[in-house]
Amino acid sequence: MSLLQRRRAAVPAGGQGPATPSGGRRRAVLLGRAPQDTPAGIGTYLLLSVTALFAAFPLYWMFVIATSSDEATAQLPPVVIPGDRFLANLDEVFSMQDVYFAASLVNSVIVATVVTASVLFFCSLAGFAFAKLRFRGSRALMLFVVLTLTVPNQLGVVALYIVMGKLGWNGTLLAVIVPGMVTAFGVFYMRQFIVNTVPDELVESARIDGATTMRIYWSIALPAVRPALAVLGLLTFVATWNDFQWPLITLNGTDYPTSMVAISDLASGNYVIYRRVLAGAFVATVPLLIMLVVGGRQIVRGIMEGAVKS
Amino acid sequence: MPTTRAAPDPATRPRPTAGRQSTWRDRLHRFDARYVPYLLIAPFFLLFFVFGLFPMVFNGVVALRHWRLDQPELTGWAGTENFRRLFTDGDFGNALYNTFGIFLLSTVPQLLLALVVASMLNRRLRAQTWWRVSALLPYITPITASTLVFNVFFARDHGMANWALGLVGIGAENPIDWRADKLHSWIAIATMVNWKWIGYNALLYLAAMQSIPRDVYEASALDGAGPWRQLWRITVPMIRPVVIFTVVLSTIGGLQLFTEPMLFDLNAQAATGGAGGEWQTVAQLIYKVGWKDLNLGYAAAMSWALFLVILVVAALNTLLTNRISGGRK
Numbered sequence: 001m002s003l004l005q006r007r008r009a010a011v012p013a014g015g016q017g018p019a020t021p022s023g024g025r026r027r028a029v030l031l032g033r034a035p036q037d038t039p040a041g042i043g044t045y046l047l048l049s050v051t052a053l054f055a056a057f058p059l060y061w062m063f064v065i066a067t068s069s070d071e072a073t074a075q076l077p078p079v080v081i082p083g084d085r086f087l088a089n090l091d092e093v094f095s096m097q098d099v100y101f102a103a104s105l106v107n108s109v110i111v112a113t114v115v116t117a118s119v120l121f122f123c124s125l126a127g128f129a130f131a132k133l134r135f136r137g138s139r140a141l142m143l144f145v146v147l148t149l150t151v152p153n154q155l156g157v158v159a160l161y162i163v164m165g166k167l168g169w170n171g172t173l174l175a176v177i178v179p180g181m182v183t184a185f186g187v188f189y190m191r192q193f194i195v196n197t198v199p200d201e202l203v204e205s206a207r208i209d210g211a212t213t214m215r216i217y218w219s220i221a222l223p224a225v226r227p228a229l230a231v232l233g234l235l236t237f238v239a240t241w242n243d244f245q246w247p248l249i250t251l252n253g254t255d256y257p258t259s260m261v262a263i264s265d266l267a268s269g270n271y272v273i274y275r276r277v278l279a280g281a282f283v284a285t286v287p288l289l290i291m292l293v294v295g296g297r298q299i300v301r302g303i304m305e306g307a308v309k310s
Numbered sequence: 311m312p313t314t315r316a317a318p319d320p321a322t323r324p325r326p327t328a329g330r331q332s333t334w335r336d337r338l339h340r341f342d343a344r345y346v347p348y349l350l351i352a353p354f355f356l357l358f359f360v361f362g363l364f365p366m367v368f369n370g371v372v373a374l375r376h377w378r379l380d381q382p383e384l385t386g387w388a389g390t391e392n393f394r395r396l397f398t399d400g401d402f403g404n405a406l407y408n409t410f411g412i413f414l415l416s417t418v419p420q421l422l423l424a425l426v427v428a429s430m431l432n433r434r435l436r437a438q439t440w441w442r443v444s445a446l447l448p449y450i451t452p453i454t455a456s457t458l459v460f461n462v463f464f465a466r467d468h469g470m471a472n473w474a475l476g477l478v479g480i481g482a483e484n485p486i487d488w489r490a491d492k493l494h495s496w497i498a499i500a501t502m503v504n505w506k507w508i509g510y511n512a513l514l515y516l517a518a519m520q521s522i523p524r525d526v527y528e529a530s531a532l533d534g535a536g537p538w539r540q541l542w543r544i545t546v547p548m549i550r551p552v553v554i555f556t557v558v559l560s561t562i563g564g565l566q567l568f569t570e571p572m573l574f575d576l577n578a579q580a581a582t583g584g585a586g587g588e589w590q591t592v593a594q595l596i597y598k599v600g601w602k603d604l605n606l607g608y609a610a611a612m613s614w615a616l617f618l619v620i621l622v623v624a625a626l627n628t629l630l631t632n633r634i635s636g637g638r639k
Contacts, residue, residue, distance in 0.1 A: 033527060033528075034522070034524040034528075035429065035433055035527070035537070035540070035545070036432050036434060036519075037434060038433055038434060038537075039433065040430070040433035040434060040435050040436075044430050044433055044435075045435075047430055048427075048430050048431070048435075048441055051427055051445070052441065052444040052445070054505070055444055055445060055448050055505075055509060058448075058459045058460065058463075058505065059447060059451060059456075059459075061462070061463070061470075062455060062456075062459045065462060073462070073468070074467075074468045076468055076473050077473065078470050078473065122353045122354050122357070123354065125350045125351070126350060126351040126353070126355075129347045129350035129351045130351070133346075133347040133350070134347075135344070135347035135348065138347070141355075145354075148358070148362065148363075150558075150562070151366065152562050152565075152566055152616075152617060152620055153566075154566045154593060154596070154613055154616060154617070155366050155369060155613050155614070155616075155617045156362065156365030156366040156368075156369050156613075157596070157600075157613065158369055158372055158600055158606050158609050158610040158613055159364075159365035159366070159367075159368040159369040159371075159610065160365040161600075161606070162368070162372065162377075162606065163360075163361070163364070163365055163368070178357070179357075179361035179362070181357055182353065182354045182357045182358055184358070187354055212342050212346075213343075213350070217350070238449075238450050241452070242450075242452040242453065242454075244453065244454055244568070244569045244572075245568045245569065245593070245597070248579075248597075249597065249600075260452060260454045263452075263454045263458070264454060264572070264578045264579055265578075265579075267458055267461075267578035268577055268578045268579045268580075269577060270577070272576060272577075272578075274458070274461070274462050277458055278458060278459065278462070281455035281458055281459075284452060284454075285451055285452060285455050288450045288451065288452070289450070292443065292446060296439070296442075296443035296446065297443065299443075299446060299450070300439065300442045300443060300446065300513060303446075303510065303513045303517075304513055304514070304516065304517035305517070306514075
């Protein structure tokens with residue numbers, strides 16, 4: 001932990017400005033001040049508030065419609081206050097035939113949890129090996145990992161479906177879980193973090209004390225990269241939960257949809273009842289909202305760190 | 311003693327010189343140093359080869375064969391037939407056109423607005439984390455859910471978009487049917503894409519902005535650059551690598567657009583992209599050809615074509631961005 005704090009302290013903290021200006025040079029220094037040292041004015045706060053409102057409004061609006069009756073959703077000017085029909089609408093969603101909404105939520109939890117746990121384990125293993133172990137071909141293999149980051153997943157979808165057909169996994173959760181169990185991004189991210197946080201001397205001295213590689217991974221590397229695991233875990237969970245195209249291809253029309261596929265089922269057919277669809281959509285969004293509230297800081301950090309390092 | 315080739319590997323150095331009882335330790339050490347690293351990366355590569363790399367290569371094979379889900383007895387090589395068909399397929403041309411249209415309408419405003427939001431977030435703010443987290447609300451929202459909300463927003467009758475436009479006198483008599491023609495449907499879909507990605511890109515820009523050395527700004531005071539000029543003349547050129555990164559990211563993502571156009575359709579699984587294919591994207595067409603028309607061979611060829619298009623456009627956009635964001639003096 002202390003290592004991490006030191007690392008962060010090395011980066012200039014956000015609020016630390018240059019020396020306080022004085023005398024005639026004052027204006028020049030004000031002009032030349034870095035933006036992150038310039039206090040935001042009223043205008044900035046106002047614009048940021050508008051931005052935050054734009055970001056939040058569709059979510060709020062989803063809840064409003066999810067709680068309303070058909071008449072209320074058709075009113076103009078629009079009703080912007082939640083109604084009292086949320087449970088009634090939800091009840092309709094859960095009792096719809098051939099949608100399996102309740103089961104789909106359970107499926108999504110299973111898929112996202114297993115995928116996240118597996119990504120964390122396998123990617124930190126590989127990331128540790130690339131960061132701290134010397135072995136023949138490690139550079140070439142790492143370059144390979146980085147290159148695969150840029151390949152669009154669209155490319156293999158048709159063939160993946162055929163592979164899953166041969167395995168007999170189409171229409172089962174295995175088809176969605178197994179291909180997601182490792183990601184090139186995860187290996188890349190964990191490697192970067194381990195390179196920076198686990199000192200070589202610590203690894204060497206543990207080795208002299210007779211610790212095996214696996215032991216060093218488990219007792220030294222893993223505890224040191226817990227923050228990175230949290231970030232990668234959150235990002236993976238969100239991405240897996242929200243994935244739509246591949247689950248739709250392999251799970252649609254079966255009894256095992258994920259919640260995203262079930263939502264698209266709700267929105268299919270000749271006549272779509274939006275208060276019902278959005279009640280379902282809202283329920284499927286709640287777990288992610290909770291994640292953002294609990295781990296928002298980590299998610300922000302993960303995205304920002306990824307940007308600077310790549 | 312084991313007779314393996316003993317390469318002078320520094321990692322195996324603490325090697326016991328003699329003694330029978332240390333032999334197993336010796337072996338363990340050697341195994342640990344030489345093979346365990348490969349064991350640690352094995353799960354990743356194994357899974358990646360089977361479910362990532364192999365399908366990509368195999369896709370090329372499928373594209374060259376007859377492969378229909380409804381006629382399993384029809385097999386054999388199709389040669390370049392599937393690829394040649396692409397050039398005369400009006401649906402494919404239309405889908406490419408739509409994909410590019412939506413891509414332009416979404417990427418350009420998205421990245422420009424992200425830049426503006428990032429430069430606001432780059433000020434010294436109270437409740438800094440709170441503002442950043444709120445920018446990520448759209449990022450964590452499932453696209454299926456948000457698209458369905460936007461569907462209500464863009465409804466022809468009783469839609470909030472038309473109501474708001476009506477207030478300023480647009481389409482008051484004749485409300486806009488957002489699904490009736492290309493331009494309007496593209497605007498609606500691009501709005502969803504923009505909403506989703508502005509905050510995310512803003513955070514990427516913000517990260518880069520905060521790593522600009524402070525003395526760069528101090529030096530700029532000499533030529534009296536105000537905040538706006540500061541943004542364009544100092545900040546943007548300094549964060550050019552990240553700008554290029556976001557352009558490549560949104561090219562790869564934007565040209566594969568699938569969920570928004572799918573669910574914008576009033577029948578969410580029709581994959582037609584409107585009555586006349588007004589907003590059918592290539593990714594959507596691949597889905598339709600593969601799993602509605604059941605022609606996997608042709609869908610595979612289309613995937614390859616899309617991949618090539620993405621490569622070319624990503625390269626072009628990189629060059630272009632490089633020019634715009636730093637080339638001028």
